[in-house]
Amino acid sequence: IKSNPLKTPQEEEIPEIVIEGDTSTKLLAKNVSSKKMLPTLLTIAAEGKTTIEKSNSIAEQFVYVLKGCVAATVGSKTFKLDENNALYFNSHEPHYFRNLWKTKAQLICVRTQ
Secondary structure, three states: OOOOOOOOOOOOOOOEEEEOEEEEEEEOOOOOHOOOEEEEEEEEOOOOEOOEEEOOOOEEEEEEEEEEOOOOEEOOEEEEOOOOOOEEEEEOOEEEEEEEOOOOOEEEEEEEE
16 A cells, blocks of 8 residues: 555645746745746736746646636737636747736646756
8 A cells, every 4th residue: 555645735745936026926845946847826916917928948738717808929929818718828929918807817737947
């Protein structure tokens, strides 16, 4: 019988939260430097937006809207994403997200490293 490799939230370290402008990003895994994916919970303030990002490497990103409605701009294209919509793109293209609602938006973001 193998032991359960999963840990309860009480056993894990508190995930890091980074607040920048209209957004907060919460890491959803620990020891991310040794992982191939970086899962985060992105919260965008009402009518707020993220800063423009561009990965230096050929990385990919997946986003899933949990709450709200956002405009996702990737390169020269903009996509409207409602709740339960997702987008998959190359994160080496400049990209940012803008909350279209008057309440906070939440997205699950997973980027390869």
